Amino acid sequence: MPWIDGAMPPHTTETVWNAGLAGTSVEANGKSLVVGPGEGWAPEDLLLAAAEGSFMSKLLALADEASIEVLGYVSKGALSERRTTGGTLAIGLMPCVIVGSNTDAVSLRGLAERALRESTVARVLGEHLRVALDVRTVAAKRDR
Numbered sequence: 001m002p003w004i005d006g007a008m009p010p011h012t013t014e015t016v017w018n019a020g021l022a023g024t025s026v027e028a029n030g031k032s033l034v035v036g037p038g039e040g041w042a043p044e045d046l047l048l049a050a051a052e053g054s055f056m057s058k059l060l061a062l063a064d065e066a067s068i069e070v071l072g073y074v075s076k077g078a079l080s081e082r083r084t085t086g087g088t089l090a091i092g093l094m095p096c097v098i099v100g101s102n103t104d105a106v107s108l109r110g111l112a113e114r115a116l117r118e119s120t121v122a123r124v125l126g127e128h129l130r131v132a133l134d135v136r137t138v139a140a141k142r143d144r
Contacts, residue, residue, distance in 0.1 A: 048077035051091050051129060054121035059097070062111040062118075070108075071138060072098035091125060096134040105135045 015025040015035065022039030026032045034040030041049075052075045063070050075095035081088070099105050112133045116122050122129050 044079050048079055048091060050121045051125060052077045052093055054119040055093055055115055055131060058119040059111060059115040062115055063108055066107055068104045068108055069100055070097060071100055089128060091129050093131045098136050098138055100138060102137055105137050108135050
């Protein structure tokens, strides 16, 4: 299979049909996952998880580089049709991040755009991906 510039891509999978509409996908390191409606993860759910995971990983890495302590992270994703654009599909991510100070909250909000630009999956999805980041601050616990 010809690859761009003759280099092997960093991520590869192989999927083999099981039965019905399901198959087993195996990634380069041997981890496997059943995909297909009714039998495993639906491809649309995998797409959402990929978008969420890629954005989360990039944002957390940037936060770590900036010495921002993230105390919690949860995200919800949705795949929907945009009725205003003739049925174009869109992915919306709604991550909520908890930090310990207002300064960290402001800094983290600033890193979100960079994470969106640098996330591999976000770059593939382009204008089809929207992120509505919610950053919350909790007071640090004091020693008693």
